[in-house]
Amino acid sequence: MTAKGLTYLKWGFFLIFVNINVGRWDLLPGFLGIFFLLKALKSQEMTETERRLCPLLMIWMVDQFLHWGWDFHNGLESLIVAVLNIYIMYILLGEIGLRVEKEQPKQAGDLHFIRIALTILCVLGYLVSAYQNETVTLGLSLVTISVLVRLLWVLFQIEPV
Numbered sequence: 199m200t201a202k203g204l205t206y207l208k209w210g211f212f213l214i215f216v217n218i219n220v221g222r223w224d225l226l227p228g229f230l231g232i233f234f235l236l237k238a239l240k241s242q243e244m245t246e247t248e249r250r251l252c253p254l255l256m257i258w259m260v261d262q263f264l265h266w267g268w269d270f271h272n273g274l275e276s277l278i279v280a281v282l283n284i285y286i287m288y289i290l291l292g293e294i295g296l297r298v299e300k301e302q303p304k305q306a307g308d309l310h311f312i313r314i315a316l317t318i319l320c321v322l323g324y325l326v327s328a329y330q331n332e333t334v335t336l337g338l339s340l341v342t343i344s345v346l347v348r349l350l351w352v353l354f355q356i357e358p359v
Contacts, residue, residue: 201358203241210234215346229262284320308352315345
């Protein structure tokens with residue numbers, strides 16, 4: 199990955215996963231993070247898979263923007279966005295892993311493990327949320343946070359090519 203693409207990627211994931219709220223307003227909105235992910239993809243030559251991810255990232259970005267400005271909830275929309283989010287993260291982290299695999303096999307292996315762990319945790323989080331079991335939800339949240347911290351750590355260890 200190029201230095202510019204890697205910088206956009208790091209900022210994108212940081213803004214997606216770190217939330218700082220003042221009242222109802224998110225100071226680090228997720229749609230900006232998704233915008234940076236799009237910039238990271240477009241700052242280098244895209245693979246066919248990455249090209250197919252761009253419209254999905256745009257849909258996710260618009261949804262995040264709408265939720266940032268207006269507070270509304272819809273069960274079906276939540277399910278669709280959860281599936282979209284899981285798919286995008288799984289494919290995107292796999293593509294990043296493939297890009298760095300030759301020069302940095304340890305980081306690529308970590309990314310492959312993280313994408314599987316995030317997929318499982320997101321699915322479990324969505325399934326468990328319906329039961330409103332605070333203990334299980336807290337446990338899943340703590341494990342998910344540790345995996346996301348590991349993701350950011352791995353991304354910051356990737357060297358530009």
